[in-house]
Ligand SMILES: C[C@@]1(CC(=O)O)C2=NC(=C\c3[nH]c(c(CCC(=O)O)c3CC(=O)O)Cc3[nH]c(c(CC(=O)O)c3CCC(=O)O)/C=C3\N/C(=C\2)[C@@H](CCC(=O)O)[C@]3(C)CC(=O)O)/[C@H]1CCC(=O)O
């Protein structure tokens with residue numbers, strides 16, 4: 001529910017899930033409309049109606065009208081549909097996490113509503129640590145693939161070595177031990 005910048009930020013991580021998406025708003029921003037239409041999202045430009053929840057598994061309420069958000073949340077809850085109400089963690093059955101994807105990695109960071117900005121800050125720090133296209137990571141994954149062909153006795157040692165390499169590449173030991181800072 002909603003078609004402004006906050007609704008758009010919530011829509012974005014749902015697109016790659018492959019879910020069938022429906023958006024309802026009295027008025028969609030041009031940016032929301034463009035992004036949604038390019039991903040086949042169904043757009044209904046009118047106020048929320050309880051029937052909008054038919055066949056829905058998760059609803060995100062991101063309008064700028066607290067009364068409408070509360071109404072959507074109550075309707076969803078009475079039908080047993082999971083609700084994410086922006087700005088209102090107490091009404092949420094599901095929270096969005098700050099998500100980082102790198103190749104096969106998915107890192108989801110959450111403070112369970114305690115401080116969303118902190119989740120974002122940690123994501124940005126991790127993003128800097130692991131570049132988007134990373135030959136080191138690709139090589140590591142390829143070696144793991146090859147290690148699967150090794151006999152069981154040596155495989156585990158080879159994988160331990162690969163993991164040690166991963167740790168020293170991405171998380172080099174600080175010169176000063178943490179405990180003596
Ligand atoms: C992770 C992320 C995912 C996403 O939105 O997809 C997300 N919020 C993000 C950013 C962000 N949100 C806010 C700021 C300003 C700084 C700050 O206040 O912290 C920033 C930072 C920024 O924008 O720079 C304001 C804010 N957010 C919530 C409240 C209400 C409250 O806390 O009471 C308020 C205060 C509003 C006010 O001022 O009144 C509530 C929620 N926000 C959540 C998720 C859920 C908890 C997740 C968790 O615990 O980690 C939860 C509970 C519900 C939900 O929305 O699912 C996304 C980062 C994406 C990324 O970039 O990686």
Ligand SMILES: NC(=O)c1ccc[n+]([C@@H]2O[C@H](COP(=O)([O-])OP(=O)(O)OC[C@H]3O[C@@H](n4cnc5c(N)ncnc54)[C@H](O)[C@@H]3O)[C@@H](O)[C@H]2O)c1
Nearest residue numbers: 002003004005006007024025026027047048063064065068
């Ligand atoms: N913009 C921000 O940076 C920000 C940050 C944190 C929290 N918020 C909160 O999130 C809310 C949404 O922010 P935004 O910037 O996307 O607002 P916005 O004004 O751009 O968009 C609000 C959307 O809600 C729709 N809407 C309102 N009543 C409706 C109803 N009954 N049925 C269907 N659609 C309805 C409007 O048509 C519009 O598309 C704000 O109320 C604000 O409290 C915003």
